Amino acid sequence: MTRGPMTRPPRPASANGSTASANGSTGSTTTLDVRGLRVTLPGTARPVLDGIDLTVGSGETVALVGESGSGKTLTSRSALGLLPPGATTEGTVLVEGHDVLAMDADRLRALRTDTVAMIFQDPRAALNPLRRIGDFLTESVCSARTGDRAMGRSAATARAVELLDAVGLDDSALKKYPSQVSGGMLQRVMIAAALMGDPALLLADEPTTALDVTTQAEVIALLARLRERFGTGLLFVTHDLDLAAAISDRVYVMYAGRIVETGPAETLFARPRHPYTAALLASTPRLTTPGGRLAAIPGQPPDLRTPVTGCAFAARCPLATEVCDEHAPAPLQVSEGPVHLAACHHSDRLVGEGSAVDA
Amino acid sequence: MPEPLLQAVDLRRSFGTVHAVDGVSFTLPEGGSLGIVGGSGSGKTTTARIVVGLEHADAGEVRVRGRARPSRARGREQRLARAREVQMVFQDPYLSLDPRTGVDQVLRETLRLHFPDRDPEPRIRELLDQVGLGTRAADALPRQLSGGQRQRVAIARALAVEPAVLVLDEAVAALDVSVQAQILNLLADIREQTPIGYLFITHDLGVVRCVTDEVIVMRHGSVVEAGATAEVLAAPQHPYTRLLLDSVPHPGWNPDRIAAARQELTSPLAQPTQHTGGRSEPT
Numbered sequence: 001m002t003r004g005p006m007t008r009p010p011r012p013a014s015a016n017g018s019t020a021s022a023n024g025s026t027g028s029t030t031t032l033d034v035r036g037l038r039v040t041l042p043g044t045a046r047p048v049l050d051g052i053d054l055t056v057g058s059g060e061t062v063a064l065v066g067e068s069g070s071g072k073t074l075t076s077r078s079a080l081g082l083l084p085p086g087a088t089t090e091g092t093v094l095v096e097g098h099d100v101l102a103m104d105a106d107r108l109r110a111l112r113t114d115t116v117a118m119i120f121q122d123p124r125a126a127l128n129p130l131r132r133i134g135d136f137l138t139e140s141v142c143s144a145r146t147g148d149r150a151m152g153r154s155a156a157t158a159r160a161v162e163l164l165d166a167v168g169l170d171d172s173a174l175k176k177y178p179s180q181v182s183g184g185m186l187q188r189v190m191i192a193a194a195l196m197g198d199p200a201l202l203l204a205d206e207p208t209t210a211l212d213v214t215t216q217a218e219v220i221a222l223l224a225r226l227r228e229r230f231g232t233g234l235l236f237v238t239h240d241l242d243l244a245a246a247i248s249d250r251v252y253v254m255y256a257g258r259i260v261e262t263g264p265a266e267t268l269f270a271r272p273r274h275p276y277t278a279a280l281l282a283s284t285p286r287l288t289t290p291g292g293r294l295a296a297i298p299g300q301p302p303d304l305r306t307p308v309t310g311c312a313f314a315a316r317c318p319l320a321t322e323v324c325d326e327h328a329p330a331p332l333q334v335s336e337g338p339v340h341l342a343a344c345h346h347s348d349r350l351v352g353e354g355s356a357v358d359a
Numbered sequence: 360m361p362e363p364l365l366q367a368v369d370l371r372r373s374f375g376t377v378h379a380v381d382g383v384s385f386t387l388p389e390g391g392s393l394g395i396v397g398g399s400g401s402g403k404t405t406t407a408r409i410v411v412g413l414e415h416a417d418a419g420e421v422r423v424r425g426r427a428r429p430s431r432a433r434g435r436e437q438r439l440a441r442a443r444e445v446q447m448v449f450q451d452p453y454l455s456l457d458p459r460t461g462v463d464q465v466l467r468e469t470l471r472l473h474f475p476d477r478d479p480e481p482r483i484r485e486l487l488d489q490v491g492l493g494t495r496a497a498d499a500l501p502r503q504l505s506g507g508q509r510q511r512v513a514i515a516r517a518l519a520v521e522p523a524v525l526v527l528d529e530a531v532a533a534l535d536v537s538v539q540a541q542i543l544n545l546l547a548d549i550r551e552q553t554p555i556g557y558l559f560i561t562h563d564l565g566v567v568r569c570v571t572d573e574v575i576v577m578r579h580g581s582v583v584e585a586g587a588t589a590e591v592l593a594a595p596q597h598p599y600t601r602l603l604l605d606s607v608p609h610p611g612w613n614p615d616r617i618a619a620a621r622q623e624l625t626s627p628l629a630q631p632t633q634h635t636g637g638r639s640e641p642t
Contacts, residue, residue, distance in 0.1 A: 067535035067536065067537060067538075068506070068535050183399070211399075212398040212399040212562070213398060213562050213563075213564075213603060213606045213607070214398055214602055214603065214606045214617065214621050215398075215399075215621075216606060217605075217606045217612075217614040217617035217618055217621070218614070218617070218618040218621060220614040221614035221615045221617070221618045222618075224614065224615075225615075239535060239536060240608065241536070242607070242608040242609060243608040245608070245610065246608035246609065246610070246612035246614075247608070247612075247614075266610075279537070280536055280537065283536055283537050283539075283540035284536050284540075284565065285539075285540070285543065285563070285565035285566050285568060285569040286565045286568070287564055287565055287568050287592055287604070287607060287609075289565075289568065289569065290568075290589075293544050293547055294540040294543055294544055294569060295540070296537060296540035296541040296543075296544050297537040297540070297541075298541075300505060300507070300538070
């Protein structure tokens with residue numbers, strides 16, 4: 001099997017710009033622009049997403065970090081217009097300048113085949129086990145597209161081979177069934193499939209969590225290379241802080257449906273300014289921390305049946321005071337230089353302590 | 360010299376042509392904690408299952424306090440005695456509990472089976488207390504509990520038997536970071552309070568660093584490196600251990616270099632790689 005995508009010939013300039021211009025792009029370099037997104041589900045006491053502001057520039061890698069139930073997956077899916085049934089929304093989700101939440105079924109279909117692609121956590125659950133990988137790859141551009149935009153079968157196969165090569169697989173994979181390849185290879189197939197439509201935005205929801213540790217690095221390296229080559233914006237959803245720190249340009253940290261801190265990856269992890277970020281970093285077992293006890297965060301995140309007044313993290317926060325229970329903190333710039341926001345009344349008290357909490 | 364708590368001697372197990380476990384030996388001292396790390400298909404889970412008795416070994420022996428564990432238990436007494444030697448906590452707290460059995464009922468059943476002469480109630484309270492669950496959780500069904508709470512129940516159930524060894528197969532892998540830290544601290548507490556020994560199967564080297572004294576690194580069914588956890592992680596001797604360590608994301612992480620190192624390590628190998636459908640790829 002030929003591996004080594006690094007030695008492949010360069011692909012001619014990608015058609016990445018075509019979808020943008022066809023859509024009458026606003027000319028900005030922001031691929032995804034979520035503004036004030038609030039999603040409420042029936043039968044819940046608080047919004048699942050509560051005023052999310054998030055951007056992904058073209059060619060940028062942005063990590064969205066949080067624990068189960070924080071709303072990170074829902075946020076990423078909103079870019080595809082995939083919201084749970086019965087959800088009511090406020091705010092806008094702009095992809096290349098167009099509001100996804102206002103799209104009709106046809107526009108959404110076009111969005112999902114042409115502009116935004118998603119890589120899921122478990123490749124085995126996302127593929128039909130009875131169909132060959134080749135069919136799976138070409139399906140999105142042959143059948144899902146309508147009219148002129150549909151690609152011919154041979155053109156689609158040629159593109160599939162090209163992308164398989166880009167992800168380090170040869171064309172023998174086309175004839176194989178999902179059960180005949182390993183999980184790591186199948187995730188490469190998923191990445192190739194996601195790139196078939198030349199998307200402007202790639203959503204990766206825990207794409208390496210189900211993979212072997214050593215395979216993870218390979219898939220990440222691959223994503224980074226492809227992002228550079230195709231200029232795709234990448235929104236990387238993960239619970240792994242160290243992974244987020246290692247691969248992304250900017251990071252958003254979510255807690256209970258809100259963004260509690262955002263900033264450049266390096267600054268945010270070196271000097272967290274929200275106690276939740278600091279506590280998460282401190283509770284992660286690391287190679288460098290000696291054995292024994294971890295600084296665990298007491299309690300649990302609030303569930304959807306509990307209304308939240310004030311800061312959602314207050315009940316578990318070592319810095320919390322009365323004001324935290326009463327008023328939800330607004331995100332504020334916490335340092336000079338690039339945008340670094342923290343939604344915390346006591347963000348200042350973390351200065352200098354940051355390293356202590358992290359150690 | 361006292362007998363070690365748990366000893367595995369030259370364990371072997373094949374599935375068809377794949378040598379899942381190929382001559383694995385290790386020793387767990389009384390009150391010790393031993394980690395088994397390795398990638399997917401390294402044989403770490405099969406090894407754990409052999410120790411527990413969920414899988415039988417083609418060859419080799421598992422000894423608890425010097426006594427060989429019979430590969431098949433005959434009769435109720437022997438089965439119960441076997442269960443008191445080794446208990447297991449599984450990875451997925453959503454699958455390892457009966458959805459229709461309440462938490463206190465799970466513990467009561469286990470206690471009645473193993474200690475029919477004792478009043479189970481005080482012990483149930485003691486166990487719940489030990490794993491940090493309140494009395495409210497005692498009446499709950501598994502579906503009313505969070506993942507972390509369920510894993511606490513699974514640990515309480517395993518402890519109820521008062522086993523000599525607790526085998527934890529990726530027991531914290533499915534949990535969120537903050538909950539994972541709570542469970543790891545809980546496991547550290549239990550080890551301080553009881554003479555129990557841990558056999559900790561994981562792919563997460565940070566977790567290994569945190570909860571184990573000694574570690575063995577497995578690859579393709581064999582132990583490639585063994586030693587004190589701190590030393591192995593600080594100065595890995597085998598290239599595969601180094602690769603595992605480099606694979607952990609850290610500042611200045613270079614996934615390209617790891618990918619290259621991984622291919623280098625894989626290519627000259629004469630053994631088939633153990634993919635799920637690996638038979639299609641005899642290298």
